[in-house]
Amino acid sequence: MTIETDEDVAGLQRIGGIVSLILQRMLESAAPGMTTRDLDRIGERLLAEYGARSAPKLTYGFPGATCISINEQAAHGIPGDRIIQAGDVLNVDVSAELGGYFADTGGTTVILPTTPLKTRLCHATRIALTEAMKNARAGLPINGIGAAIERTAKKYGFRVIENLGSHGVGRALHEEPEHIPGYFDPSDQRILEEGMVITIEPFLSTKSRVVAEEADGWTLSGAKGNLSAQYEHTMIITTGAPLVVTRH
Incomplete structure (x- = not known):
């Protein structure tokens, strides 16, 4: 999408x-003993309160209101019976x-207690998002985003x-430019x-360079023992710093 009116920005x-x-x-709200389905219901209720519709459910028929991924799961985790445990690296993606109008955001937290590795992983991924956004200006090459993350x-x-x-x-949830590495x-x-509208969402991991689809047909996971983190904003490209629409 390219911004055409003030109404587009407001929407x-x-x-x-x-x-x-x-x-x-x-x-x-995430806490040990909850299931990922319990956590998803919080998101589902809030979406309904604001009159918004889950984008993955609307677009792809995803079996949940939000995507919730834990530890070896990097993305598109289906909310279900998995119990959140102390020490888990938990990612939530809400679109x-x-x-x-569609917007997409995500974040990662460690269910306490954490470890130096898990804390550093989350910190590094947040920094990757910040650094990538410095390269998100009109006239600059798209591959500068990936260069900053890498x-x-x-x-x-x-x-x-x-x-x-x-x-x-x-x-729409996914539009041009498709797949910004x-x-x-x-x-x-x-x-x-x-005026271009994009997400920036770095995925950093401890072991894996690629993830594979699990048997459920949705969840994308890395190697056994891998941990990953993701932070994401939706933004409008300008000649200066991008206008972030998902900053709380």
């Missing part, structure tokens, strides 16, 4: 604020539609999950344009 900010608030509520991952001793990445969003791809000649 994105409206749904962006909603998914951001829901993400924060879910991360704050939704309201009034024809550089940050190496600095902190982590890997980038290469088959997960950022993407266009706005009038989280690593530097010199063959990618695309340029960021003013």
